[in-house]
Amino acid sequence: MKVTQHLWFERDMERAIRFYASQIPGSTVDWITTLPTDTPSGPPGSVKIAGFTLGDQRYMAIEAGPLDAFNHSFSIVVECDTQAEIDRLWQALGEGGATEQCGWLRDRWGLCWQVTPRRLGELMSDPDPAKVKRVTEAMLKMVKFDIAGLEAAARG
Template sequence: MTTLTPFLWFNDRAEEAAHFYISVFSDGEILETSRNKDNAVFSLQFQIMGQKFIALNGGPHFTFNPAISLFVSCNGQEEVDSYWNQLVDGGEEGQCGWLTDKFGMSWQIIPKQLGEYLGHQDRAGADRAMKAMLKMKKIEVSELKRAFEDK
C-alpha cells in the first residue's frame, strides 16, 4: 500500500524531538531507528495520534517555519490546555491557537468548537466568534461561546 508520511528535518535533535512528542501524546511510540557508523541516531520513525512521521538529523541546512504546521483538533478546553501547555514549554506562543515548540515546529491547537462556531449558519454569531478568536493566543472555548452568543 502506498503511504504518505511527513518527513521532519532537524539539525541534530530528531531523537529528542520524537521522544518529546510521544511523551505529549499518550498513544505515541518510536517505531524504527536508523543509526550512522558512530551509532548516533540518523533518522527515526515515530507515530502520534495514528500518524507516522520520519525525523532526520540532517544538519543546519533547513529550518522549520509556520508555512507548515501540525494541526491538533481537540475535544474541548481540557485537551487544548494540556497540549498547549506541554508543547509551548520552551517554545513560543502565537496568535489564534498557533505555537512554535522548542524544536521550531509550528502547531495549531484548536478546539472542535471553533469550527462549529465559525461555520455556523448564524453569520453574525460566527463573525463575533472570529473576532474573539483573532484576539487570542491559546483558544478559550468559553470566550468563543460568549462571543458567539453575544453575551
C-alpha cells in the same frame, strides 16, 4: 499509496519525537536508526532517521545537521476536545518555545503547532454568518484558545 510527513531536525531529533509521542495520546516512536555509512550530511553515525506516529498521523524524521529551519509553511494541528487538553498541550509544547496568535506556538525545536479546540471548527461552519463573524473576531484576539470565550462569542 501512503502519505507520511517528514521533518528535518538539525539536532536532538530523538528527544523531540519521544517528547511529541508522550504528549499526544495514541502516539508511538516506531523505530530509530543511525546510518552506518557516509552520507551527504556527514560521516558514519552522524545521521539518524526515525519513524513515529502522532495520533493518527504517520511521520518520519531525520537528524542530519543544519538545512532549513522549520517555519509556518508547515505546522501540526492538534484538535482538542476540552480546555484541559488545550491547556496541557499548550504548556508542554510551548515550554522553551514561543506562543503566537490564534492558537499557534513554536516549540523548543522550532516546529510550529496549532493547538485548537474541535469546537472551533463547528462554530466556524455555523450557517449564521453573524455568529461566525463574532467567533472569528474573538478567535483573532486570542493567543491560547479559550473554548468558553469562543462559545460566549457565538452566543453574542
